[in-house]
Amino acid sequence: MTSDQVAEQRELEAARIRVDELRTQIRYHDHRYYTLSQPEIGDTQYDLLLRELRDLEARFPDLVTPDSPTQRVSGEATVEFTGVQHREPMLSLGNVFNADELAAWYARAVRRIEREDLRFVCEPKIDGLAISLVYEGGRFVQGATRGDGFRGEDITANLRTLRAIPLVLNAPPESLPRAFEVRGEVYMSKTEFERLNEERRLAGEQLYMNPRNTAAGSLRQLDPKITAARRLDLFIYQLGWVEGHRPVDAHSDAMSWLGGLGLPTNPLTQTFGSIEEVAGFCEGWVEQRDALEYGIDGVVIKIDDYNAQRELGVVGREPRWAIAWKFPAEQAVTRLRQIEVSVGRTGVLTPFAALEPVFVGGANVSLATLHNLDHIHELDIRAGDDVIVQRAGDVIPQVVAPVLSRREGREADLVPFEMPSTCPVCGGEVRRNENEAAYYCMNRRCPAQLSRGVEHFASRGAMDIEGFGEKMAFQLVDTLRPDSALHYIETLADIYSLPALRDELLTIPRIGEKKLDALFANIEGSKQQPLSRLLVAITIRHVGSETARALAGHFGTMSALREAALEDLQAVNDIGPIVAESVYDFVRDSENAALLDRLAIAGVRMDEGRVAARGGVLDGLSIVVTGSFAIRPRSELEELIKSLGGKVSGAVSKKTSFVVSGEGGGSKRDKAETLGVEIIDEQELFDRLRGFGWTDAPA
Ligand SMILES: [Zn+2]
Structure with a gap:
């Protein structure tokens, strides 16, 4: 081997070791965060680990493996999902609504197997989507939707993006069954749902209806990148089929075993020895359900012992050994008085329901969303109909459907809804944009x-x-x-x-x-609000807070943004062609230009300035700066690192997180190379900081 080859070999070896270290660390932190809800490090530090791994894998593509944390979002968008036959059907559950019905279910089970020593495992029934995950040799290999219970869709690529799903189980493969299936419920937390909707509200887009539908939509995206951008969560609720020997004899043991392997199980799960205790547990949750971070619509009760489960078997498509205690309905029927139309700040017309007041989901409801025109037409909702109204948790009340049987004799009075042809507020012209569902009031002075x-x-x-x-x-x-x-x-x-x-x-x-x-x-x-806030404030279509931050971070000042060519806008990270065009057209419109000029004259700040990102994005990092720099002098770089929570160190050691090196980095650079400490340049430092939401006007 030549000395070059030896050096190359050595470098590859060092990278391999570091890559292994990073993957172990990342998996550990995923587990702390998603499964135990006890994070040890902040998001930004986590991102640094992931970033380093990604960089190493980019430099040494041979080191990329399918189970690397960087491969969660992999694969391109597909045209359609392929079908998956479930090896064992995913059954549905029978329902009970009160303690008497529960006791009757219990009595039937006892009669059937002549046993009274039963134990019951109870867990909140998550209002999400049931999925099936298959592990082979300790690796996640396939994920599918429930579908009709027998046949679902292959959504492996999307499920890989969920950080709650370990790609590799926390045990040596030889200690595990060769292959097995687990079942779980994917859901979207209330916080994430609100975050998404807030983003859409700021961007002037139609709001999502409820976390469950949003989670379902996110999971069935043909492009895994979209799934990855929505933070979905998961609880595993059952061990499915196992190839070879089943390692446990009871459901509760299975759940502990799966938890130990790194799969997220619900910590609120409890085991009881009597059906009276079970009823008490269920009744307790009716009151507390709104306090949870996710929606639940009942409690699932399972008989713990696998032998008892086998003996009880299945009737139709429901197991006899499990039952769902469903919470009281959060729906009611009332008369839809009128379909009214409101006008939003972008001019979009939104129909909504004016109802005879009705008590539902713990509150009096007289207004409810009708979602959009398509929803109204698809379900043929008409003014004068009796409609089903739903109000669950903190979600906006919604009209679910009309009760068609109650139209009898009144058909002639109930006419299909049509959007008004003029604005209900200003009388201006109303138009439907091409390729768009929404109607707009065209009067800019509305x-x-x-x-x-x-x-x-x-x-x-x-x-x-x-x-x-x-x-x-x-x-x-x-x-x-x-x-x-x-x-x-x-x-x-x-x-x-x-x-x-x-x-x-x-x-x-x-x-x-x-x-x-x-x-x-x-x-x-x-007037002191930074540019990113101003961009949100002036209502540019498709521009919410994240897009505004990206624009402000990239251009730094309003004048730079106003002068930007369409290609410049499209070149900004995370900004697509539609958004770029919307911004481009906005700043070139003469009325908008006049508005921006007047705001500037009034003294409104037109730049982003130095805004420290949330928390110290460099918290806990030790950084060495060496050499001379082109964008900013070294002293300023050091100041910046300190202001963002990083420690500036004079000497390179094994503990150094990375070295920022300019022209003539010299001995510190060499030392870093010897120790295998990462070296980046000035531009890379700024790119990383921007990646964490930090922004700064260009020098
Ligand atoms: Zn109008």
């Missing part, structure tokens, strides 16, 4: 759009002007100034002219001095 826009501008995720709620926004948009044909607010920029009109404003009914001065102070304060 007071409904403007007041919604003002409300949004002032909202928390945007310019954060407290005291500028719905009422104030509408009042100022709707009130003419004295001796003038103009309203107090005609465009968003007028918000900053309000303080100059103090005396006039005080003549408006219900606007008090104190309230007004507090509002002015908040308006003044909002």
Whole structure:
């Protein structure tokens, strides 16, 4: 071998060792985070580990293995899912609704197998999607939806993106059955659901209905990247088929065994020796269900002993050894008085239901969402119908379906719903965009759009002007100034002219001095919001907070953004062609350009500036900076690292996280190379920081 080859070999060997280390660490942290809910490190440190692994694998492609944590999102979008025959059918469960029905179920089981020494395992019934996971030789090889119970769809690529699913089990393969199946329920947490919807709200997009449907939609994405971007969670609830010897004799033992292998099981699961205790447990959850981070619609009760399960067997498609205690319905029937239409800040028309008030899900409901026009037409919901209304947990009440049988004799009075041809607020023209389901009011001066826009501008995720709620926004948009044909607010920029009109404003009914001065102070304060907030505030279609941060991070200033060519916008990470075009068109529109100019003149900040990202993104890292740099002087780089929580060290050691090296890094660079410490350049440092949400105006 030549000396070059030897060096290469050595480098590969060092990389292999580090790659193994990183994978072990990442799997450990996945387990702490997703299965035990006891993270030891922050997201940013986790991302650094993953990043390092990804870089190493990019440099040494031979080291990539299918079970590497970097391969969670792999494979391209597919055109359709392939079918999977379940080796053992995924059964459904019978229901009981109260203690009497539960006792009857128990009595039938006891009679059948002539045993009374039964134990019961009880767990919350997650309102999610049942899935099947197959492990072979300790590795995750196939995941499928439940489908009709006999045949599901192969969604392996999507399930791989769930960090709760270990790609490799936490045990030597020879200690495991050659292959086995586990079953679980995939769900979306309430927090994640709200995060997604908040993002959509800010971007002016249609909101999702409930976590369950959103999780289902996310899981069945043909492109695994989309699944990966939604944080789905999972609880394993059952050991399925096992090739060879079953390692356990009871369901509770199976769950402990699976937990030990790193699979997430529900910590709220409890075992009881009497059916009365089971009933008590179920009744307790009816009250507490809303306190959980995920939706549940009942409790599943299983007889623990596998022998008893076998003896009891299956009737139809339901096992006799398990039953679901379902919570009381969160649906009610009421009369749909009218289908009304509201106008959003982008002009989009949204139909909603005005109902005869009804008590459902613990509250009086008189307004409910109808989702969208397609939903109304598909289900043929008409004003005057009796409809099923659902209100579950904190989710917005929704109209599920009309009760068609109750139309009898009234058919002639109930007409199918049609979108109005003019705006219900301003009377302006209504149009449906090509390739789009939504209808829009085309009048840019529409007071409904403007007041919604003002409300949004002032909202928390945007310019954060407290005291500028719905009422104030509408009042100022709707009130003419004295001796003038103009309203107090005609465009968003007028918000900053309000303080100059103090005396006039005080003549408006219900606007008090104190309230007004507090509002002015908040308006003044909002001028300091960074560019990313401003971009959210001005209602650019498809631009929510994440897109706004990406834009602000990339361009740094509003003028750079306004001058950007379409290609420049498309080159920004995470920004697709539709969003790029929307931004491009927005800043080139003459009215919008005038608005941006006026905001700048009013003193609204037009850059991103130095904003430390959430927490210290470099927390716990020890970094050496060496050499001279082109973008920023070394002292500034060191300051920056410190301000983000990193430790700047003068000497390279094994504990050094990485070295940032410029021109002439010299001896420190050599030392790092010898120790196998990662060396990156200045540009890479900034790229990583931006990857963590840090932003800075270009120097
Ligand atoms: Zn209108």
